[in-house]
Amino acid sequence: MAEKILKLGIPAGSLKDATGELFKKAGYNIKFSSRSYYPEIDDVEIECLLIRAQEMARYVEQGLLDAGITGHDWVVENEADVTEVCELMFSKVSRRPVRWVLCVPEDSPVQKPEDLEGKRIATEVVGLTKSFFAKHNTNVNVEFSWGATEVKPPKLADAIVEVTETGSSLRANDLRIVAEVLQSTTRFIANNDSIADPWKKEKIDNIALMLQSCLAAEGKVGLMMNVSRTDLETVLSTLPALQKPTVASLSDPQWVAVSTIVDESFVREIVPKLRTAGAQGIVETPINKIID
Numbered sequence: 001m002a003e004k005i006l007k008l009g010i011p012a013g014s015l016k017d018a019t020g021e022l023f024k025k026a027g028y029n030i031k032f033s034s035r036s037y038y039p040e041i042d043d044v045e046i047e048c049l050l051i052r053a054q055e056m057a058r059y060v061e062q063g064l065l066d067a068g069i070t071g072h073d074w075v076v077e078n079e080a081d082v083t084e085v086c087e088l089m090f091s092k093v094s095r096r097p098v099r100w101v102l103c104v105p106e107d108s109p110v111q112k113p114e115d116l117e118g119k120r121i122a123t124e125v126v127g128l129t130k131s132f133f134a135k136h137n138t139n140v141n142v143e144f145s146w147g148a149t150e151v152k153p154p155k156l157a158d159a160i161v162e163v164t165e166t167g168s169s170l171r172a173n174d175l176r177i178v179a180e181v182l183q184s185t186t187r188f189i190a191n192n193d194s195i196a197d198p199w200k201k202e203k204i205d206n207i208a209l210m211l212q213s214c215l216a217a218e219g220k221v222g223l224m225m226n227v228s229r230t231d232l233e234t235v236l237s238t239l240p241a242l243q244k245p246t247v248a249s250l251s252d253p254q255w256v257a258v259s260t261i262v263d264e265s266f267v268r269e270i271v272p273k274l275r276t277a278g279a280q281g282i283v284e285t286p287i288n289k290i291i292d
């Protein structure tokens, strides 16, 4: 019988810590040690390998890895033929997409991509940048940059295409955004043959389900309360319209228990209203996972 092992790529670099934290919430403990590229995971059916996000899609496409976590940007840049299992909305520090942007120094006269005709552009994403300028019918010299790209203009390049999340690196280097080249989020990708293997597919789908359910639960809390039947309609109309609260009977037939899930940021607004509407014994609970 074939060995039941899933080879899983964990991204080194910007996504490493956030990936480790997400797996932890999902119930998998990944232990990184400083010199090893084989992080340990507490699941005997998974073998982890720490790989740069830039190279993940290539190794997954070639079948050296069954699945991996990387950015959509690098899947596109590598033109990798892989299966995208799901989107995982997390970046290095936030839960927002990152943006690859065309930037020039603050004081540059450049206002649009076309103004860069004949100029030199430094970037880590050469393919994406070339197709962006081709779409703008503008001839430029696109040069590969190994990193620290923000410091290159104006001496080493006229403009750059660089990734930004919070914007602090661009601000620190006095750069101005001219245009957005691509928005990117983190993806769980899989090898096409691995997805055709029922055992691997189930394993991959299960990991995806757990990771997604953790992200879905972020910023959400549970609210439970007791309500007399006479106040039930008012209390339910106070709760968010899209939610379908659970209403359960209590030993006292005049009372019911209501429970629902709300955005944590909404709690301070809704709790006083629920109380006025007659809710009693209101309890807020943390939520770790939401499985749809």
Ligand SMILES: Nc1ncnc2c1ncn2[C@@H]1O[C@H](COP(=O)(O)OP(=O)(O)OP(=O)(O)O)[C@@H](O)[C@H]1O
Pocket: 011, 012, 013, 014, 015, 052, 053, 054, 070, 071, 072, 073, 074, 090, 091, 092, 093, 098, 147, 163, 164, 165, 166, 184
């Ligand atoms: N704040 C961020 N900065 C850079 N990349 C980010 C950020 N948040 C998410 N990413 C994603 O992480 C991936 C880049 O990670 P990768 O490890 O390849 O490069 P890096 O962050 O430049 O690593 P290094 O620390 O080695 O420079 C991309 O897919 C990118 O979209």
Ligand SMILES: O=P(O)(O)OC[C@H]1O[C@H](OP(=O)(O)OP(=O)(O)O)[C@H](O)[C@@H]1O
Pocket: 014, 147, 148, 149, 150, 163, 164, 165, 166, 167, 168, 169, 170
């Ligand atoms: O918009 P921000 O939140 O500032 O994030 C974007 C910055 O983070 C990454 O740098 P990284 O730490 O990978 O350094 P690098 O330039 O050596 O790749 C990226 O290359 C940008 O420089």
Ligand SMILES: [Mg+2]
Pocket: 147
């Ligand atoms: Mg980098």
